[in-house]
Amino acid sequence: MFDNPYSTAVLAWYETNARELPWRRDDATPWSILVSEIMLQQTPVVRVLPAWEAWMRRWPSPAHLAEEPSGEAVRMWNRLGYPRRALNLHAAACAIVERHGGEVPSSHADLLALPGVGAYTAAAVASFAFGQRHAVLDTNVRRVLARAHTGAEYPPKTQTKAEVALAESLVPPDAAVAARWAVAVMELGALVCTARSPACADCPIAAQCAWRLAGKPAYEGPPRRGQTYAGTDRQVRGRLLAVLRESPAPVPKSALDVVWQEPVQRERALDALVADGLVDPLDDGTYALPN
DNA sequence: TAAGCGTGGGT
């Protein structure tokens, strides 16, 4: 039987506290919402906002993007990070044109089949763009449910079946309400139930929060992260791709060699970029963004 | 399943 002890309070809170984001406006299209979701994967809202505006101005529909070289998407991506997302978005646009007549599909299964669209993004687009009933489980929701329902400060490192089952059990029966719940609980996690210093005083469900009621016990478990960036292949890849983004024409190898001293790591990073389709090695020995 | 994949701002 459906029982969500938080939904009424969270929905009411959202009514007066939701941010006005452009992809939430009434004139947002499924395409503009899909673009926002891809951009927001591991990237903060404040950095996505200007990139999304520029992207939507240039490519207001999948067909507009699909007729351009994929390298233009990578260039336009600029410094948002994880540039394979730009490649995925271009490939998704092509697939939407070829398989769906240029219209972003509405079914979860069709969305999931698009490049760069996983379980979260498919559910988010189906919910936000098409008003469907899905469990939308992102990092914000996982944290809210861990605290409010499970009593832990942080969710497990990797998503568990128990989390999915819990999230599904909380989805309101009515589709329109479910879609509202999805965006509302995400927003609560983004604005109030934050990772670092949650604003429990402003939380509409503080009275029912298992973690707070337990006295906010500290997180117990393995170290949550540790990924350093300096000196990694990721940093080298970033520098190599930055050279290509900023050059309107193909560049000689020498222009890439200057970004990293150590040749073994540099070549490994470049080879990986080529393998990923982010860099195109031309016949004359120069390098460019892909076509 | 866990590791790899960018970048920049906050603490």
Add this chain to the structure above:
DNA sequence: TACCCAAGCTT
């Protein structure tokens, strides 16, 4: 200063 974290996906 060094982390930590941000609407994940892929292999």
